[in-house]
Amino acid sequence: MKKRVAELFAGVGGFHVGLDALNTGWSFVYANQWEPGKKNQYAFDCYAKHFSGTEILSNEDINTVDKTQIPDFDLLVGGFPCQDYSVAHSGAKGIEGKKGVLWWDIRDTIQEKLPPFVLLENVDRLLSSPGKKQRGRDFGMILYTLNQLGYGAQWRVINAADYGFPQKRRRVFIFAYRKSTNYFKSLSEASNLKLALINYSVYNEALPIKQSLTMEKETSLDNYLDIVDFSDTFSFHFENTGIMHGTDVFTAKYEANYSGPFTVLNDIVLDEVNDETLIVEDKPEKLEKFKYLKGSKKEIRTTPAGYSYNYSEGGMSFPDLLDRPGRTILTSEHSINRSTHVIRDKTSGKLRLLTPLECERMQTFPDNWTEGMPKSARYFTMGNALVCGLVTKIGKGIDKIISMEPKEITKDTVKTAPIYH
Structure with a gap:
């Protein structure tokens, strides 16, 4: 079968870089990247610099994109x-939460194009969102x-460091496949979803x-009146891996089985x-703030409303440490906060922040990608990025999986669900 790829929320092209590295014939035909509220679209410009001419590039709000034209x-x-993907009851049946519509744009794209396969990435807290009330x-x-x-x-929550990468980054990857694929049919032959x-x-x-898996549990997506009823009543504790086959869901906790090599x-x-500008050692005020933020704390804090409470956190x-993988890179890297990396320079011995190039290496991009x-x-x-x-x-x-598929997968008939946006 053909191996054409469309990329939404493309950023600076992590999926593109990752699939290109396989050198197995993946061809990107479309990419959309839009940073809301930003005059300068740096991520899109970076993507276009590296991939312009090989695919259709879109720098517009995905909610305004005509999915039929992809x-x-x-x-x-x-x-x-x-974000929040619950369905509201009133008005235009919108999604609660400003950016909740973004999942529905993915859904609309899938409904319009019906690709055989889908691969999505998100933060691991998606599995428990929105929290205790309706986990x-x-x-x-x-x-x-x-x-x-x-x-x-x-789905599987994967910590990159567990598989030898230089960053402790936990993200959930979701792989979906049409029921008309040979792959779906082969899964139907397994005696149970765990196997x-x-x-x-x-x-x-x-x-x-x-x-060996632990914390095994099952649920069903049946017996809901409609999508609104599901949104109002569904609650379930998803573990870090699982499978949905038909309306049956199996989930469990897994452990990685990797023996190296490891990158630190x-x-x-x-x-x-x-x-x-990256040196911390010679800036006493900045150095002391980092020491405080990263140190252990037991102190009284006061809320904006004037209530006092005991606050404590462990040190880091x-x-x-250079002999371990780094922590998760955040968008705030380089600012003065608890999560920012501070290392000792190999040559000068001075404490400093990571360079942009080093952050690219932690995400396994080519040097100077940005x-x-x-x-x-x-x-x-x-x-x-990812x-x-x-x-x-x-x-x-x-x-x-694709090697087992026919040269052409026809679009199967699917149940059309109402679109909410």
Whole structure:
């Protein structure tokens, strides 16, 4: 079959870089990237610099894009924001939460184009959102709508450092596939969903797991009056991996089964950095603030309303240890906060922040991928990006699945669900 890719919420092209690294014939035909409220579209400009001429590039709000005008494709990819996906009862039946509509734009694209395969990435808290009151509703809504469109799905929360990458970054990857695919049919032959997940998961090809699972549980997406009823009443504790087949859902907790090689910060940081703006050692006020933010605390704090409460948190390594993977890069990297990396320069011995190039390496982009944009934008785009190497590893599983598919997969008839936006 053809291997055409469309990318939504493309950022600076992490999915593109990851699939290109396979060199197995993936061809990107469309990409959309839009940063709301930003005059300068640095991420889109970076994407266009590297990939212009090879696909149709869209720099507009995805909510305004006519989905019928997107070229046909075989794999939809995207890292979409985690928001509130509940369905409102009144008015225009909108989604509660400003950016909740973004999932529905993915859904609308799938409904219009019906690609055989979908690969999405999100923060791991999506599985428990919106919290204690209705835990798991938002992720359940995604599974519910995928099933309505005629898809099965698998998910896995993957910590990149567990598989040798230089960053402790936990993200959930969702792989969906049409019921008309050979892959879906092969999963139907498994005696139960647990065995299907252990033996035939797309992730296992290059991201092996231990055969023993824990915290096993099941649920069903049946017996709901409609999507509004589902939104109002569904609650379930999803574990870090699972599968939806038809309306049946199985989930469990897994552990990685990887023996190396492992990459640590020492492998990716530069030998010497001469950028004075990154030096912390010679700036006493900044240094003391970092020491306080990263240190352990037991103190009385006061809310804006004037209420006092006891606050405590544990300390963290300061500076960051070079013989371990880095922590999760955030969009705030480079600012003075608890999550910002501070390392000791290999040559000068001075405490300093990471360079943009080192952040690119932590996300496994090619060196200087974001060069040309302001330094703050380079940190921001890397904080929003994904670990390209993980896409490459998942792509190996998708390649294997596609090799078993016919040259042409016809669009099957699916149940049409109402569109909310």
